[in-house]
Amino acid sequence: MYIKPVVCMKCSKTLATVKITKIISGEVHEMHLCQDCASLISPYQKKMSNLQKDLNEILANLLKQEKGSVAAPAATEDPKEEKIDLVCSNCGFPFESYRKSFFLGCSDCYKVFHKYLMNDIRKIHGNVRHRGRVPQRFRKYVELKRNLDTLKRDLQEAVREENFERAAELRDLIRSLDAGDSKE
Amino acid sequence: MREDIPEKYRQSDDWLDETGPDQHVVVSSRARLARNLSKIPFATHARKEELEEVAKIVQKTIKNLPTISLFNSIDLHEISALERRYLKESHIISAEMEKGDIHRIVYVRPDYRISIMVNEEDHLRIQGIVSGFRLSEVFQDILNIDMELMDTLPTAFSDQYGYLTACPTNLGTGLRVSVMLHLPGLALTRKIEDMVQMIQPSGVTVRGFYGENSEYFGDFFQISNEISLGKTEEEIVNLLLSVIRSIIEREEKARETLFLDRVASIEDTIWRAYGLLSQARLIDTQEAMKLLSRIRLGIDRGYFKTLDHARLSRLMIGIQPAHLEYHEKCDPDSEARDVSRAALLRNIFTMPGSTN
Numbered sequence: 001m002y003i004k005p006v007v008c009m010k011c012s013k014t015l016a017t018v019k020i021t022k023i024i025s026g027e028v029h030e031m032h033l034c035q036d037c038a039s040l041i042s043p044y045q046k047k048m049s050n051l052q053k054d055l056n057e058i059l060a061n062l063l064k065q066e067k068g069s070v071a072a073p074a075a076t077e078d079p080k081e082e083k084i085d086l087v088c089s090n091c092g093f094p095f096e097s098y099r100k101s102f103f104l105g106c107s108d109c110y111k112v113f114h115k116y117l118m119n120d121i122r123k124i125h126g127n128v129r130h131r132g133r134v135p136q137r138f139r140k141y142v143e144l145k146r147n148l149d150t151l152k153r154d155l156q157e158a159v160r161e162e163n164f165e166r167a168a169e170l171r172d173l174i175r176s177l178d179a180g181d182s183k184e
Numbered sequence: 185m186r187e188d189i190p191e192k193y194r195q196s197d198d199w200l201d202e203t204g205p206d207q208h209v210v211v212s213s214r215a216r217l218a219r220n221l222s223k224i225p226f227a228t229h230a231r232k233e234e235l236e237e238v239a240k241i242v243q244k245t246i247k248n249l250p251t252i253s254l255f256n257s258i259d260l261h262e263i264s265a266l267e268r269r270y271l272k273e274s275h276i277i278s279a280e281m282e283k284g285d286i287h288r289i290v291y292v293r294p295d296y297r298i299s300i301m302v303n304e305e306d307h308l309r310i311q312g313i314v315s316g317f318r319l320s321e322v323f324q325d326i327l328n329i330d331m332e333l334m335d336t337l338p339t340a341f342s343d344q345y346g347y348l349t350a351c352p353t354n355l356g357t358g359l360r361v362s363v364m365l366h367l368p369g370l371a372l373t374r375k376i377e378d379m380v381q382m383i384q385p386s387g388v389t390v391r392g393f394y395g396e397n398s399e400y401f402g403d404f405f406q407i408s409n410e411i412s413l414g415k416t417e418e419e420i421v422n423l424l425l426s427v428i429r430s431i432i433e434r435e436e437k438a439r440e441t442l443f444l445d446r447v448a449s450i451e452d453t454i455w456r457a458y459g460l461l462s463q464a465r466l467i468d469t470q471e472a473m474k475l476l477s478r479i480r481l482g483i484d485r486g487y488f489k490t491l492d493h494a495r496l497s498r499l500m501i502g503i504q505p506a507h508l509e510y511h512e513k514c515d516p517d518s519e520a521r522d523v524s525r526a527a528l529l530r531n532i533f534t535m536p537g538s539t540n
Binding site: 090091093103104106108110111117124125127128132133134135136146 | 220221222223224225226228229305327334335338339340341342343344345346347348350351352353355356357359411412413414415416417
């Protein structure tokens with residue numbers, strides 16, 4: 001089915017994406033409005049508009065995170081490129097030594113050199129996400145993290161399917177878990 | 185002969201005596217977990233005091249653990265170079281530990297099937313070895329040790345990369361499972377290359393008898409997983425199980441073909457090996473391994489009634505240089521060893537009843 005695009009009846013600037021049907025003394029009035037104009041008239045549309053903004057923001061953040069993690073270590077793609085004068089704040093190990101030996105200095109080096117290591121690790125293992133066993137002390141935390149990842153994937157799915165009620169639920173759940181995460 | 189071995193190494197090769205499944209192709213199954221303590225520099229870059237700190241933390245922890253406190257500890261810096269080489273030949277320690285640098289310790293279960301190396305390239309390497317095709321069993325063994333030991337230590341771990349290791353190639357599970365295969369059928373029919381090409385895309389590596397950088401000899405190959413991050417431990421073990429299963433089938437088929445199409449020539453190589461082993465006066469390790477490999481194929485075909493796979497596996501370790509020096513008390517120069525090796529082998533292969 002093809003719906004002919006209509007310009008917003010109120011501002012005439014943007015395309016109408018919302019159809020509001022009002023019944024005034026038995027008569028049916030149909031209005032084709034853009035999201036902004038609709039939210040001025042209907043409290044429900046206002047809520048939807050805010051939700052859409054929230055979701056956009058969350059999605060943008062999600063995408064930014066993932067893009068960032070892929071794009072950032074471009075520096076390591078060409079080893080001849082600029083020298084990286086980074087030194088581990090815990091053990092004093094210089095990043096340049098890693099490039100020569102492929103050994104790191106201590107467990108904190110993985111945090112400090114994170115963005116320069118990601119590409120190498122992806123090359124070695126084909127991925128950068130641990131799925132195996134977790135030591136006792138980290139079990140609660142990792143379980144939470146893994147739940148969060150699943151919820152974020154579900155959220156993207158819900159938005160794609162325009163299931164906004166489900167998306168809002170997921171958004172609230174992610175926020176509450178994220179808050180718990182940062183408290184730890 | 186065995187009275188000469190110092191008490192502490194008496195049973196270091198006993199794991200070879202057990203018969204395991206698929207022993208006609210699979211010599212042994214091994215597994216190891218790489219673990220580190222958080223914040224303390226990895227052993228590759230740690231200072232003496234830091235290595236000592238690691239050794240002390242581990243020692244103190246182990247003392248209170250129900251199973252591991254029964255392990256024997258060996259300070260590799262304290263024992264002789266010969267003893268270290270002996271332990272390496274028995275697959276109890278790695279080449280890195282054989283150097284015997286200060287604060288390098290190994291904890292060994294009294295039956296020598298499990299050892300914990302302290303200050304290898306990682307702070308801790310938990311490894312297990314059993315004869316035959318028993319990967320799941322040996323993995324479960326070291327996992328139990330890992331749970332007992334690491335849950336009480338400040339483990340280096342991140343939710344993204346898993347267990348953090350000195351070299352990024354071991355990240356994630358820190359798990360390496362490997363299997364030693366004897367593949368004379370594929371070697372004699374020139375199908376080793378095909379086999380390597382077939383299995384490599386599934387994420388496994390092929391190495392020689394003593395692991396990394398060691399050469400191939402006597403048609404023995406070590407196959408292990410390449411990737412340790414992004415898969416669960418069970419997935420890694422299952423990958424190896426299915427790859428090895430397919431190699432065993434190929435090897436069996438190759439042996440069938442050999443004994444159907446080229447029976448005269450294959451029998452000839454086996455009996456020539458027997459001839460050399462029962463008569464030679466000088467044999468170096470490589471030649472001996474090559475000949476024993478032919479004998480092993482003969483055992484599978486029922487040619488040597490008094491020998492079995494376990495006995496032969498033990499012999500393959502027994503003819504290694506440090507084992508010879510220990511057991512046969514020969515001089516440490518290479519000719520004396522070759523003489524002694526030839527004598528040991530003659531003794532076994534000219535025994536009445538060693539053939540049918």
